[in-house]
Amino acid sequence: xxxxxxxxxxxxxxxxxxxLDVLAEAGxxxxxxxxxGDDDNLLAETPDKTWETPFGLFxxxxxxxxxxxxxxxxxxxxxxxxxxxxxxxERGAVLCGEVEPATGMxxxxxxxxxxxxxxxxLHHQIENHGLWPVELAPWAIxxxxxxxxxxxxxxxxxxxxxxxxxxxQLVLWPYTSWRDPRLHLADDLIVIEATPALPPVKVxxxxxxxxxxxxxxxxxxxxxxPAPSGDPYPDFGCNAEVYCNDEFIELESLGPLTRVEPxxxxxxxxxxxxxxxxxxxxxxxxxEAIDRLGLGL
Numbered sequence: 184x185x186x187x188x189x190x191x192x193x194x195x196x197x198x199x200x201x202x203l204d205v206l207a208e209a210g211x212x213x214x215x216x217x218x219x220g221d222d223d224n225l226l227a228e229t230p231d232k233t234w235e236t237p238f239g240l241f242x243x244x245x246x247x248x249x250x251x252x253x254x255x256x257x258x259x260x261x262x263x264x265x266x267x268x269x270x271x272x273e274r275g276a277v278l279c280g281e282v283e284p285a286t287g288m289x290x291x292x293x294x295x296x297x298x299x300x301x302x303x304x305l306h307h308q309i310e311n312h313g314l315w316p317v318e319l320a321p322w323a324i325x326x327x328x329x330x331x332x333x334x335x336x337x338x339x340x341x342x343x344x345x346x347x348x349x350x351x352q353l354v355l356w357p358y359t360s361w362r363d364p365r366l367h368l369a370d371d372l373i374v375i376e377a378t379p380a381l382p383p384v385k386v387x388x389x390x391x392x393x394x395x396x397x398x399x400x401x402x403x404x405x406x407x408x409p410a411p412s413g414d415p416y417p418d419f420g421c422n423a424e425v426y427c428n429d430e431f432i433e434l435e436s437l438g439p440l441t442r443v444e445p446x447x448x449x450x451x452x453x454x455x456x457x458x459x460x461x462x463x464x465x466x467x468x469x470x471e472a473i474d475r476l477g478l479g480l
Contacts, residue, residue: 184197185207186204188204188206188214188215188230188244189228189230191206191207191208191209191230192206192207192208193205193206193207193214193215194207194269194271194276196275196276196294196296197296198274198296198297198298198301199219199298200218200219200296200297200299200300200301200302201216201217201218201219201296201297201301201302201303201457202215202216202217202218202219203215203216203217203275203294203296203303205269205276205278205294206244206267206278207267207269208265208266208267209242209244209263209264209265209266209267210244210248210263210267210278210280210292211248211249211263211267211278211279211280211290211291211292212244212246212247212248212263212267212278213226213246213247213292213294213305214226214228214244214245214246214247215246216246216404216455216457218301218402218457218459223400224328225327225328225399225402225404225457226245226246226247226325226326226327226328227245227246227326227327227328227329227430227431227432228245228246228328229243229244229245229326229430229431230242230244230245232245232430234260236256236257236260236261236262237257238257238260238261238262238284238285239262239264240262240264241260241261241262242262242264243326245326245431246325246326247292247305247323247324247325247326248263248324249290249292249307249309249321249322249323249324250322250324251288251309251319251320251321251322252319252320252321252322252417252418252437252440253320253417253418254322257285258285258286261283261285261286261288263280263281263290265281266280266281267279267280267281272293272295274295274296274297274298275293275294275295275296275303276293276294277291277292277293277294278291278292278293278294279291282312286313286317287311287312287313287314287317287445288309288310288311288312288313288317288319289309289310289312290307290308290309291306291307291308291309291310292305292306292307292308293305293306293308300456301456301457301458302454302455302456302457303454303455304452304453304454304455305323305452305453305454305455306450306451306452307321307323307450307451307452307453308321308448308449308450308451309321309443309448309449310443310446310447310448311443311444311445311446311447311448312445312446313445314445315445316442316443316444316445317442317443318440318441318442318443319440319441319443319449320416320417320437320438320439320440320441321437321438321449321450321451322435322436322437322438323435323436323437323451323453324433324434324435325406325433325434325435325455326431326432326433327377327397327399327404327431327432327433327434328399328431329377329378329379329427329430329431329432330377330378330399330400331377331397331398331399331400331432331463332374332375332376332377332397332398332399332463332464332465332466332469333374333375333377333395333396333397333425333427333432333434334372334373334374334395334396334397334398334469334473335372335373335374335375335386335388335390335395335423335425336371336372336390336392336394336395336396336473336478337351337369337370337371337372337373337388337392338350338351338391338392339370339371351388352388352389352419352420353368353373353386353387353388354386354387354388354418354419354420354421354424355385355386356383356385356386358382358383358384358385359382359383359384359385359386360382360384363380363384364376365377365378365380365384365427366384366386367466369470371470372469372470372473373386373388374466374469375425375427375432376466377397377399377427377432378427379428379429379430380427380428380429381428381429382428383426383427383428383429384426384427385424385425385426385427386424386425387418387419387421387423387424387425387435388421388423388424389411389416389420389421389422389423390408390411390422390423390436391410391411393407393408393409393410394406394407394408394478395408395423395425395434395436396473396478397432397434398460398463398464398469398472399463400463401459401460401461401462401463402457402458402459402460403457403458403459403460403472403476404434404455404456404457405455405456405457405458405478406434406436406453406454406455407453407454407455407456408422408423408436408453409422409436409438409451409452411439412438412439414439414440414441415439415440416437416438416439416440417437417440418437421437422436422437422438422439423435423436423437424436424437436451436453437451438450438451458476460472460475460476
Protein backbone atom coordinates (compact mmCIF):
# COMPACT_ATOMS: atom_id res chain seq x y z
CA UNK A 184 0.00 0.00 0.00
CA UNK A 185 1.40 3.40 -1.02
CA UNK A 186 1.23 6.16 1.61
CA UNK A 187 2.72 9.60 2.21
CA UNK A 188 5.34 10.71 4.73
CA UNK A 189 5.50 14.52 4.80
CA UNK A 190 5.37 14.72 1.02
CA UNK A 191 7.65 11.74 0.43
CA UNK A 192 6.35 8.47 -1.03
CA UNK A 193 6.32 5.56 1.37
CA UNK A 194 5.19 1.94 1.35
CA UNK A 195 3.04 0.44 4.11
CA UNK A 196 3.90 -3.07 5.27
CA UNK A 197 1.18 -4.74 7.34
CA UNK A 198 0.36 -7.88 9.25
CA UNK A 199 -2.63 -8.70 11.40
CA UNK A 200 -0.63 -7.42 14.38
CA UNK A 201 1.56 -4.52 13.20
CA UNK A 202 1.97 -1.78 10.56
CA LEU A 203 5.21 -0.23 9.32
CA ASP A 204 5.88 2.51 6.77
CA VAL A 205 9.18 2.58 4.88
CA LEU A 206 10.42 5.36 2.61
CA ALA A 207 10.10 4.39 -1.05
CA GLU A 208 12.77 6.70 -2.47
CA ALA A 209 15.19 7.39 0.41
CA GLY A 210 17.03 5.39 3.00
CA UNK A 211 16.87 2.55 3.83
CA UNK A 212 14.49 4.04 6.44
CA UNK A 213 11.54 2.85 8.51
CA UNK A 214 9.50 5.92 9.46
CA UNK A 215 6.32 4.62 11.12
CA UNK A 216 5.49 1.80 13.53
CA UNK A 217 1.85 1.40 14.61
CA UNK A 218 -0.45 -1.12 16.18
CA UNK A 219 -3.65 -1.99 14.28
CA GLY A 220 -6.47 0.44 14.95
CA ASP A 221 -4.07 3.02 16.40
CA ASP A 222 -2.64 5.90 14.36
CA ASP A 223 -0.09 6.85 17.04
CA ASN A 224 3.36 6.47 15.52
CA LEU A 225 5.69 4.92 18.07
CA LEU A 226 8.66 6.26 16.12
CA ALA A 227 9.80 9.86 16.25
CA GLU A 228 8.97 12.06 13.26
CA THR A 229 11.64 14.66 12.41
CA PRO A 230 11.04 15.49 8.71
CA ASP A 231 12.52 19.00 8.98
CA LYS A 232 15.70 18.13 10.89
CA THR A 233 18.73 18.40 8.57
CA TRP A 234 22.36 19.41 8.56
CA GLU A 235 24.90 20.20 5.91
CA THR A 236 27.81 17.86 5.18
CA PRO A 237 30.65 18.03 2.64
CA PHE A 238 28.64 15.49 0.62
CA GLY A 239 25.31 17.34 0.66
CA LEU A 240 22.31 17.72 2.93
CA PHE A 241 21.74 14.95 5.47
CA UNK A 242 18.07 14.48 6.37
CA UNK A 243 17.34 12.67 9.61
CA UNK A 244 13.66 11.93 8.71
CA UNK A 245 12.95 10.18 12.02
CA UNK A 246 12.28 6.51 12.63
CA UNK A 247 14.90 3.81 12.10
CA UNK A 248 18.16 3.97 10.17
CA UNK A 249 21.41 2.02 9.71
CA UNK A 250 24.77 3.66 10.33
CA UNK A 251 28.23 2.27 10.94
CA UNK A 252 30.37 2.97 14.00
CA UNK A 253 32.59 4.41 15.32
CA UNK A 254 30.91 7.75 14.68
CA UNK A 255 33.01 10.23 12.72
CA UNK A 256 32.24 13.38 10.79
CA UNK A 257 31.60 13.51 7.90
CA UNK A 258 31.92 9.76 7.17
CA UNK A 259 28.97 8.75 9.32
CA UNK A 260 26.59 11.31 7.83
CA UNK A 261 26.37 10.19 4.23
CA UNK A 262 23.18 11.61 2.65
CA UNK A 263 20.64 8.92 1.73
CA UNK A 264 17.76 11.04 0.42
CA UNK A 265 17.44 9.19 -2.88
CA UNK A 266 18.19 5.98 -4.72
CA UNK A 267 16.80 3.30 -2.41
CA UNK A 268 15.37 0.15 -4.04
CA UNK A 269 12.36 -1.37 -2.30
CA UNK A 270 11.65 -5.01 -3.17
CA UNK A 271 8.47 -6.44 -1.61
CA UNK A 272 8.69 -9.92 -0.08
CA GLU A 273 6.11 -12.34 1.28
CA ARG A 274 6.56 -11.02 4.82
CA GLY A 275 7.74 -7.45 4.21
CA ALA A 276 10.37 -5.85 1.98
CA VAL A 277 14.07 -5.46 1.29
CA LEU A 278 15.29 -1.85 1.40
CA CYS A 279 18.59 -1.45 -0.45
CA GLY A 280 20.36 1.90 -0.51
CA GLU A 281 22.79 3.25 -3.06
CA VAL A 282 26.51 2.66 -2.74
CA GLU A 283 27.89 5.67 -0.87
CA PRO A 284 30.31 7.37 -3.28
CA ALA A 285 32.61 8.63 -0.53
CA THR A 286 32.83 5.41 1.53
CA GLY A 287 32.00 2.58 -0.88
CA MET A 288 29.49 1.21 1.63
CA UNK A 289 26.01 -0.02 0.71
CA UNK A 290 23.33 -0.40 3.40
CA UNK A 291 20.40 -2.81 3.25
CA UNK A 292 17.58 -3.56 5.70
CA UNK A 293 15.35 -6.60 5.21
CA UNK A 294 12.03 -6.14 7.03
CA UNK A 295 10.18 -9.35 8.00
CA UNK A 296 6.87 -9.09 9.85
CA UNK A 297 5.87 -11.96 12.10
CA UNK A 298 2.52 -13.56 11.36
CA UNK A 299 1.72 -14.68 14.92
CA UNK A 300 2.41 -11.58 17.04
CA UNK A 301 3.21 -7.85 16.91
CA UNK A 302 6.86 -8.30 16.01
CA UNK A 303 9.24 -7.61 13.13
CA UNK A 304 12.76 -8.86 12.47
CA LEU A 305 15.27 -6.58 10.77
CA HIS A 306 18.33 -7.95 8.99
CA HIS A 307 20.80 -5.09 8.58
CA GLN A 308 23.62 -5.47 6.08
CA ILE A 309 26.58 -3.29 5.14
CA GLU A 310 28.57 -4.32 2.08
CA ASN A 311 31.96 -2.93 1.14
CA HIS A 312 32.11 -1.91 -2.53
CA GLY A 313 35.34 0.03 -2.04
CA LEU A 314 38.92 -0.78 -2.95
CA TRP A 315 40.31 -1.39 0.55
CA PRO A 316 39.20 -3.10 3.78
CA VAL A 317 37.32 -1.05 6.36
CA GLU A 318 36.88 -1.75 10.07
CA LEU A 319 33.37 -0.88 11.19
CA ALA A 320 30.49 -1.96 13.40
CA PRO A 321 26.90 -2.03 12.11
CA TRP A 322 24.84 0.43 14.14
CA ALA A 323 21.03 0.19 14.19
CA ILE A 324 19.37 3.36 15.50
CA UNK A 325 15.68 3.64 16.38
CA UNK A 326 14.27 7.10 17.10
CA UNK A 327 11.18 7.05 19.32
CA UNK A 328 8.74 9.78 20.30
CA UNK A 329 9.37 11.60 23.58
CA UNK A 330 7.18 11.22 26.64
CA UNK A 331 8.15 7.75 27.85
CA UNK A 332 10.90 6.00 29.79
CA UNK A 333 13.70 3.85 28.38
CA UNK A 334 14.86 0.84 30.38
CA UNK A 335 18.34 -0.67 30.12
CA UNK A 336 18.67 -4.02 31.91
CA UNK A 337 21.96 -4.61 33.69
CA UNK A 338 23.97 -7.71 34.46
CA UNK A 339 23.36 -8.99 37.98
CA UNK A 340 25.49 -11.43 39.92
CA UNK A 341 29.20 -12.21 39.62
CA UNK A 342 30.89 -13.23 36.40
CA UNK A 343 33.48 -15.40 38.16
CA UNK A 344 33.14 -17.91 40.98
CA UNK A 345 34.87 -15.73 43.55
CA UNK A 346 33.08 -12.53 42.56
CA UNK A 347 36.33 -10.63 42.13
CA UNK A 348 35.86 -9.38 38.56
CA UNK A 349 33.73 -6.41 37.46
CA UNK A 350 30.31 -7.25 36.04
CA UNK A 351 29.06 -3.91 34.63
CA GLN A 352 30.28 -0.79 32.92
CA LEU A 353 28.63 2.48 31.91
CA VAL A 354 30.01 4.74 29.17
CA LEU A 355 29.16 8.46 29.07
CA TRP A 356 29.56 10.97 26.25
CA PRO A 357 31.18 14.40 26.84
CA TYR A 358 27.86 16.27 26.91
CA THR A 359 26.34 13.85 29.47
CA SER A 360 26.23 14.73 33.17
CA TRP A 361 25.85 12.29 36.05
CA ARG A 362 23.46 14.88 37.50
CA ASP A 363 21.10 14.87 34.51
CA PRO A 364 17.61 14.47 36.05
CA ARG A 365 16.58 12.14 33.21
CA LEU A 366 19.14 9.53 34.27
CA HIS A 367 18.14 7.04 36.99
CA LEU A 368 20.66 4.42 38.10
CA ALA A 369 19.84 1.20 39.93
CA ASP A 370 21.77 -2.02 40.41
CA ASP A 371 19.76 -4.05 37.91
CA LEU A 372 18.20 -1.37 35.72
CA ILE A 373 19.05 2.02 34.26
CA VAL A 374 16.10 4.25 33.36
CA ILE A 375 16.21 7.32 31.12
CA GLU A 376 13.19 9.61 31.15
CA ALA A 377 12.48 10.87 27.64
CA THR A 378 11.71 14.46 28.50
CA PRO A 379 12.83 17.27 26.15
CA ALA A 380 16.02 18.93 27.38
CA LEU A 381 19.46 20.06 26.28
CA PRO A 382 22.28 19.20 26.49
CA PRO A 383 21.51 15.65 25.42
CA VAL A 384 22.13 12.61 27.58
CA LYS A 385 23.76 9.50 26.14
CA VAL A 386 24.96 6.32 27.82
CA UNK A 387 26.23 3.00 26.53
CA UNK A 388 27.26 -0.37 27.90
CA UNK A 389 27.82 -4.03 27.07
CA UNK A 390 24.30 -5.44 27.20
CA UNK A 391 24.31 -9.13 28.14
CA UNK A 392 20.54 -9.30 28.73
CA UNK A 393 19.69 -9.16 25.02
CA UNK A 394 17.13 -6.34 24.98
CA UNK A 395 16.36 -2.65 25.43
CA UNK A 396 12.87 -1.28 26.07
CA UNK A 397 10.74 1.85 26.00
CA UNK A 398 7.43 2.48 27.78
CA UNK A 399 5.21 5.20 26.30
CA UNK A 400 1.49 5.95 25.94
CA UNK A 401 0.29 2.53 27.04
CA UNK A 402 2.77 0.56 24.94
CA UNK A 403 6.11 -1.13 25.47
CA UNK A 404 8.58 -1.22 22.58
CA UNK A 405 11.13 -4.02 22.96
CA UNK A 406 14.29 -4.15 20.88
CA UNK A 407 16.02 -7.53 21.02
CA UNK A 408 19.69 -7.54 20.07
CA PRO A 409 22.32 -10.23 19.56
CA ALA A 410 24.29 -11.55 22.52
CA PRO A 411 27.82 -10.15 22.79
CA SER A 412 30.16 -12.12 20.57
CA GLY A 413 33.33 -11.72 22.62
CA ASP A 414 34.87 -9.57 19.88
CA PRO A 415 35.74 -5.90 20.45
CA TYR A 416 32.90 -3.38 20.26
CA PRO A 417 33.15 0.36 19.57
CA ASP A 418 32.73 3.16 22.12
CA PHE A 419 34.72 1.52 24.94
CA GLY A 420 33.01 -1.82 24.37
CA CYS A 421 29.33 -0.91 23.86
CA ASN A 422 26.76 -3.03 22.03
CA ALA A 423 23.82 -0.93 23.31
CA GLU A 424 23.39 2.84 23.63
CA VAL A 425 20.58 5.28 24.41
CA TYR A 426 20.54 8.95 23.41
CA CYS A 427 17.92 11.57 24.35
CA ASN A 428 17.66 15.24 23.41
CA ASP A 429 14.86 17.82 23.12
CA GLU A 430 13.23 16.14 20.07
CA PHE A 431 13.51 12.35 20.35
CA ILE A 432 15.05 9.41 22.15
CA GLU A 433 17.13 6.76 20.39
CA LEU A 434 17.53 3.09 21.27
CA GLU A 435 20.67 1.86 19.51
CA SER A 436 22.31 -1.53 19.10
CA LEU A 437 25.74 -2.22 17.66
CA GLY A 438 27.55 -5.21 16.26
CA PRO A 439 31.23 -5.97 16.94
CA LEU A 440 33.98 -4.15 15.12
CA THR A 441 34.64 -6.13 11.95
CA ARG A 442 37.25 -5.85 9.21
CA VAL A 443 35.14 -5.87 6.04
CA GLU A 444 37.17 -6.69 2.95
CA PRO A 445 36.18 -5.39 -0.51
CA UNK A 446 33.24 -7.41 -1.76
CA UNK A 447 32.37 -8.68 1.72
CA UNK A 448 29.49 -7.73 4.00
CA UNK A 449 28.60 -7.65 7.68
CA UNK A 450 25.14 -8.32 9.10
CA UNK A 451 23.32 -7.32 12.29
CA UNK A 452 19.89 -8.61 13.35
CA UNK A 453 17.28 -7.03 15.61
CA UNK A 454 13.76 -8.09 16.50
CA UNK A 455 11.18 -5.54 17.62
CA UNK A 456 8.15 -6.47 19.71
CA UNK A 457 5.30 -4.19 20.77
CA UNK A 458 3.10 -4.80 23.81
CA UNK A 459 0.03 -2.98 25.12
CA UNK A 460 0.67 -2.38 28.82
CA UNK A 461 -1.96 0.10 30.01
CA UNK A 462 -0.72 2.72 32.45
CA UNK A 463 2.83 3.94 31.88
CA UNK A 464 5.19 3.10 34.74
CA UNK A 465 7.33 5.65 36.53
CA UNK A 466 11.10 5.22 36.80
CA UNK A 467 10.51 3.79 40.26
CA UNK A 468 7.95 1.22 39.08
CA UNK A 469 9.70 0.16 35.85
CA UNK A 470 11.05 -3.01 37.47
CA GLU A 471 7.55 -4.17 38.42
CA ALA A 472 6.24 -3.41 34.92
CA ILE A 473 9.03 -5.49 33.37
CA ASP A 474 8.32 -8.36 35.75
CA ARG A 475 4.66 -8.31 34.66
CA LEU A 476 5.79 -8.71 31.05
CA GLY A 477 7.84 -11.74 32.06
CA LEU A 478 11.12 -10.39 30.70
CA GLY A 479 13.08 -10.84 33.90
CA LEU A 480 16.24 -9.02 34.95
